[in-house]
Amino acid sequence: MAIIQDADNYRARANKSFQMIRGRSMGDGEFEPWIGKDFLSLVEALEDNPEADAQVDFANWGRTAKNDNWQGQITDLQTKLGDEQLKDAGLATNLADTNAKLDTANKTITDDETKMADLSTQLSTLKAQADKPEPTNPTVQAPLITPPVKQTFMNWLVSVFKVQK
Structure with missing residues (x-):
């Protein structure tokens, strides 16, 4: 001891x-x-x-x-975390791009809705004008004969009455 x-x-x-x-x-x-x-x-x-x-x-x-190789596991997890953070950054960029596209699409929809409202107003106006009754004493106008039509008719007449020798 x-x-x-x-x-x-x-x-x-x-x-x-x-x-x-x-x-x-x-x-x-x-x-x-x-x-x-x-x-x-x-x-x-x-x-x-x-x-x-x-x-x-x-x-x-x-x-x-x-x-259990904790140090290796920690290193692997840190690498995976870094990869996921990069993916998250990429997703954030994609989300921003998608949101910008959605904003553009929403503006286009709003513009198209405005155009449709204007066209609907114009259509209503045209329908209202079409539904107006005709005047009771309409003025009758003779059809207009345009110079080419007149010339064609004259040529035809001459050919019909042409004296044959």
């Missing part, structure tokens, strides 16, 4: 056990109470502590992180 002495090598060995079991260096006042006591008692006291239990959990997490 090893009894802890007030010497640098015992202090260093106790500090190493402290670091391995509790995960931190031994404080200044934590070595002196163990001088003259059995080293196994120090190890048992270090193990019976919530810091030691937490250290075991940390070791298990570290082993799991190493075995």
